[in-house]
Amino acid sequence: MERTLLKAAGTPGGFFYGRLLPAPDPADSVPSGRLSPRIIRVWQWGAALRSSLLPIAWGLYALYQSPQSSLHWLLWGALLALLILFWLITVFWHPVFRWKHWRYSIDRNQIELHYGVWFRQHTVIPLNRVQHVDTRQGPLLRAMKVSAVAVSTAATVHEIPALESKRAQEVRQQISNFARLAQEDV
Amino acid sequence: MSEFRRLHPVAALARAGEMIRGNLLTLLAILIFGSRGEDGSFLWVFLGLLVSVLLVGLMSWWRFRFRIGRGEMEIHQGIWVRKELLLRRERVQVIDLSYGPVQRLFGLVRVDVKTAGSTSREARLSAVTKEVADEIIQELKTGRTSAREELWQEKERVRRLPMRHLLLAATTSSSFGIVLSLLATLLSQLDPFLQESEWAMQQFEQLPGMGRPLFWMGMLMLFVLFAWCLSFAGTLVRYGNFTLTKQNEGLVIRHGLFEKKQITLPYHRIQAVRVVEGILRQPFGYLSIELDSAGYGEEREAASVVMMPLLPEKELEPLVGEFLPGFSEIPLEHRSPGRALFRRIVRTAGGIGGGLALLQWAFDLTPWIWICWVPSLFWGWLVHKDAAVGCMGDRMALRTRRLARTTTWIHRDRIQQMSFHESVPQRWRWLTTISVSVASGDRGRSVRVRDMDNALIPVFRSWFRRRIREHRLSTVDYSSSSGSA
Numbered sequence: 001m002e003r004t005l006l007k008a009a010g011t012p013g014g015f016f017y018g019r020l021l022p023a024p025d026p027a028d029s030v031p032s033g034r035l036s037p038r039i040i041r042v043w044q045w046g047a048a049l050r051s052s053l054l055p056i057a058w059g060l061y062a063l064y065q066s067p068q069s070s071l072h073w074l075l076w077g078a079l080l081a082l083l084i085l086f087w088l089i090t091v092f093w094h095p096v097f098r099w100k101h102w103r104y105s106i107d108r109n110q111i112e113l114h115y116g117v118w119f120r121q122h123t124v125i126p127l128n129r130v131q132h133v134d135t136r137q138g139p140l141l142r143a144m145k146v147s148a149v150a151v152s153t154a155a156t157v158h159e160i161p162a163l164e165s166k167r168a169q170e171v172r173q174q175i176s177n178f179a180r181l182a183q184e185d186v
Numbered sequence: 187m188s189e190f191r192r193l194h195p196v197a198a199l200a201r202a203g204e205m206i207r208g209n210l211l212t213l214l215a216i217l218i219f220g221s222r223g224e225d226g227s228f229l230w231v232f233l234g235l236l237v238s239v240l241l242v243g244l245m246s247w248w249r250f251r252f253r254i255g256r257g258e259m260e261i262h263q264g265i266w267v268r269k270e271l272l273l274r275r276e277r278v279q280v281i282d283l284s285y286g287p288v289q290r291l292f293g294l295v296r297v298d299v300k301t302a303g304s305t306s307r308e309a310r311l312s313a314v315t316k317e318v319a320d321e322i323i324q325e326l327k328t329g330r331t332s333a334r335e336e337l338w339q340e341k342e343r344v345r346r347l348p349m350r351h352l353l354l355a356a357t358t359s360s361s362f363g364i365v366l367s368l369l370a371t372l373l374s375q376l377d378p379f380l381q382e383s384e385w386a387m388q389q390f391e392q393l394p395g396m397g398r399p400l401f402w403m404g405m406l407m408l409f410v411l412f413a414w415c416l417s418f419a420g421t422l423v424r425y426g427n428f429t430l431t432k433q434n435e436g437l438v439i440r441h442g443l444f445e446k447k448q449i450t451l452p453y454h455r456i457q458a459v460r461v462v463e464g465i466l467r468q469p470f471g472y473l474s475i476e477l478d479s480a481g482y483g484e485e486r487e488a489a490s491v492v493m494m495p496l497l498p499e500k501e502l503e504p505l506v507g508e509f510l511p512g513f514s515e516i517p518l519e520h521r522s523p524g525r526a527l528f529r530r531i532v533r534t535a536g537g538i539g540g541g542l543a544l545l546q547w548a549f550d551l552t553p554w555i556w557i558c559w560v561p562s563l564f565w566g567w568l569v570h571k572d573a574a575v576g577c578m579g580d581r582m583a584l585r586t587r588r589l590a591r592t593t594t595w596i597h598r599d600r601i602q603q604m605s606f607h608e609s610v611p612q613r614w615r616w617l618t619t620i621s622v623s624v625a626s627g628d629r630g631r632s633v634r635v636r637d638m639d640n641a642l643i644p645v646f647r648s649w650f651r652r653r654i655r656e657h658r659l660s661t662v663d664y665s666s667s668s669g670s671a
Contacts, residue, residue: 110651120613122643123605124650131277135270142268153602154480155623155630176258176272 031105031112038144039162043095045140051090055083104160106171108178111151113158129153130179133172137165151175190251190262197250197313200288200296202243204312252311254325259299261309273299273309275326283319295319299326343508347428347495355474355496356421358466360590365420366413425495432509437477439491449491455479457600457624458631459493459513461502463591471499475506480625490626513595516583518574525615526637527570534566535559573635575620575642577649584622584633594633600624604650606643607634616640 062076094117103114111125131154135147147168149160163171206213216232242265250263257275262268284296289312297319299309311322347355426443436452458478467473475494497505506513522530539559546555572587580598585591607619620642621634 116608118610120608121605122647123603124647125603126601126650129602132271132273134272136267138267153623153630154625155602155632158603172270172272176274180257180274180276 030114031103033104033106035099035102035104035160035162036144036146036164036167037099038146038164040095040099042140042144042146042162043098044091047090047095048087051087055080055087058083102161106174106178111158111175113160123158125151125153125158127175127178130175133175135168135172188253188255190253191318192251193247193311194292194294194313194315195247196288196292196294197311198240198243198247200243200286200312201246202239203286203288205239205243254322257325259309259322259326271309273326289313297322343432345430345494345505345509347425351496352422352425352428354467354472355425356418358464358472359417359421360464361420362414362417365417366410369409369413369416421495425492428495430493430509437493437509439493441492451477451479451491453511456510457596457626458633459506459510459595461593461595463593465589467496468591472496473499473502475502478624478626478631480627490631512597513581516576516578516581516595518576518583518585518593520575520638520642522570522573522635522637523617523639526573526617527567529611529615529617529637530570531563531566534569535562538562538565570637573637575635575638575646577646582622582649584620584635586633586635596622596624596633598650601650602630604646606640606646608640612637612640618643620646 059080097117098115101115101117101120103112105112108127110127111130113121113123113125115121131152133152134150136150136159137147141147141162144162145165146162147165149163149168149171151158151160160171213235216228216235245265246263249265249268250261252259252261254260259273261271261273263271284298285294286296289296292313293316294313295316297311297314299311299322311318314322423443425441428441429439431438431440436450436455439449439451441447456477457480460476460478461473462476463473474492474496477491477493479491493509494505503515506515539562542555542559545551546553569587572585572591574583574585576583582596582598582601583593584596585593602623602625604620604622607621608617612618616639617637618640619634619636620638621632623630623632
């Protein structure tokens with residue numbers, strides 16, 4: 001019961017919550033900011049292009065092969081089916097879930113990023129470590145009217161892959177303003 | 187902020203020049219191979235290339251706009267991918283002015299604004315007039331003054347590396363592995379030459395015992411011995427006359443037998459302390475200390491500094507207390523839980539087993555080489571046993587092992603980011619990988635401890651968050667009282 005309640009509050013899972021450890025700080029909940037849903041289309045197009053190359057090349061190769069036994073064709077068919085399945089997953093399912101799992105939050109103390117479908121990652125970046133912020137926009141992103149925001153510290157670069165262009169500008173300004181308050185070397 | 191401006195048009199030329207210089211080899215290859223053809227068509231190709239390079243230079247000049255004001259500089263650039271960069275005064279480490287041949291011809295200057303981050307290379311204004319350069323310097327000049335008040339003249343403390351320790355350090359140097367692999371690649375490069383020259387082959391066949399396994403074993407031993415001698419001598423030359431001096435605001439490290447090196451490291455630039463216990467040194471109770479420092483630009487060498495090449499374990503505590511104020515040994519209270527052991531051993535033993543199987547298959551070796559596989563189990567257990575994290579007050583310690591056991595101490599204020607990473611099999615077992623980054627050189631270094639209990643996530647997150655809150659309060663205090671950070 002306790003566990004389900006904690007789950008509902010959006011805390012990361014784990015056996016020890018509410019057992020050996022005190023209930024987590026409410027500030028530990030998953031951040032609320034989401035990416036622009038339009039990024040799903042961008043990722044889908046990207047994945048479609050990328051994961052089509054291999055099957056197409058392979059299909060062409062198969063066409064030029066001389067005909068062989070039926071077992072041979074069965075094997076090819078099975079492999080092709082697998083590839084198509086993989087293609088469907090990477091194109092239709094994965095981008096949606098990737099978007100679903102992508103959360104960010106920015107406040108006057110820190111930036112938090114939670115993301116990853118297979119590999120989950122939580123990252124905390126204190127604002128007074130931020131070196132600079134830039135927005136990036138490739139052709140696909142531009143077509144969808146979204147921008148990526150990249151936050152650089154002295155050691156790492158973190159990217160929020162897609163925010164509506166206006167929101168991206170806001171976020172950039174926000175981080176810049178918050179970070180200006182904290183003065184300190186490296 | 188002022189209006190957006192463009193660089194001096196000469197920047198287009200400078201950019202084209204940069205591109206030509208960057209692809210000089212390709213261009214030369216085109217020239218050489220192209221000129222073999224009888225007709226002059228390649229000349230047209232070459233001219234076309236030149237023109238397109240100029241065009242790209244022109245376009246990048248057109249797209250490059252910048253503005254300065256309110257202690258910030260904003261740069262918009264990129265032909266196909268647009269990039270916007272915002273630099274703030276507080277983060278600027280250094281502003282470099284340089285004069286290339288093209289710039290000198292037109293009385294211009296190149297301005298590089300360097301921050302400690304990796305993107306610092308992008309903030310380059312390749313050609314502006316001197317007035318604009320002055321304006322930028324005025325706007326972005328850091329308020330930080332290097333001359334600090336010297337409250338008291340502390341007596342200098344000096345620590346030398348005893349001869350005995352130097353010899354020990356050279357004997358167990360970890361550069362041995364590097365030298366070995368370097369020599370191996372060199373030899374493999376030489377091989378075709380040896381194969382071709384008849385003389386060398388004849389000399390080779392004259393050798394007695396050629397073709398016996400024992401002979402090859404002996405050759406291998408000789409080779410390893412040679413590599414070891416090289417690394418021994420290298421370490422002696424490098425760390426001879428090693429002295430560590432403590433001055434008011436930092437450490438001065440001098441070393442080198444022939445080429446003397448001096449590194450001045452102010453305390454406020456030290457980002458992390460690493461205690462490295464080499465696999466050969468640990469059993470005898472010896473270790474070495476390295477420091478990470480935030481450098482910038484070309485100062486890559488300063489990224490990782492050896493503070494002590496060799497030190498007996500029991501002298502660690504007094505040395506750190508004396509030379510590194512604010513650091514001390516931190517208890518490593520959180521170890522990798524037992525349920526991670528299986529995973530760890532599968533990873534190490536599996537990796538080595540795969541490699542061995544491949545070797546056996548490729549070179550048709552005896553099954554006896556599987557004896558080598560047994561230590562990998564032990565190694566996996568060691569790696570598991572040594573993974574640990576702990577925090578005390580505002581400092582954190584992370585211990586990991588690859589071959590050497592490395593303990594990293596980091597002050598909370600120096601952590602650039604902290605993240606937790608979980609793969610699917612890790613999530614099944616409630617495990618997580620904790621990773622912490624500090625600035626080091628112009629890139630940064632991440633320390634990751636694998637397979638810790640994921641119940642530690644909230645513990646470390648709140649520990650880290652507390653720092654952020656406390657820190658904000660303290661910075662407010664700072665600016666109101668003294669005005670200098």
